[in-house]
């Protein structure tokens with residue numbers, strides 16, 4: 001094999017082996033939502049996940065622009081990190097601080113803002 005060809009193969013092999021490592025390190029907020037939140041909040045974030053029929057307190061509809069704009073980013077962050085109880089809501093909203101780091105939770109708050117098409121205090 002010519003040196004050029006060998007280099008091409010080596011480069012391609014390195015490239016292919018790097019992609020999965022990066023994928024594993026940085027899951028997007030959307031991926032995390034689908035993995036950890038959708039069973040209650042629904043894949044579309046409308047509060048209609050598969051668990052809802054058995055729940056005494058229904059999960060928040062994250063696409064509700066009016067309600068979600070009334071919540072601060074800090075409320076959403078605290079609910080996500082420490083669970084419903086931390087913001088005087090239902091214990092059925094679990095804490096995610098052991099699963100997601102602060103950076104991922106900040107990204108999740110941004111994703112929730114995308115779902116509601118709203119900002120803190122603004123519809």
Ligand code: HEC
Pocket residue numbers: 032033036037038039040041051055057058059060071075076079080084087088089090091092093094096108112
């Ligand atoms: C086991 C079901 C369940 C899962 C899983 C779940 N939630 Fe919830 N969540 C709830 C329930 C129930 C409420 C409503 C609590 C209430 O209104 O008292 C809620 C409420 C919320 C709220 C609203 C807080 C507010 O200000 O009203 C946010 C934000 C939230 N969840 C984010 C998430 C995120 C992000 C995830 C995934 C990382 C997630 N939830 C996973 C059940 C769940």
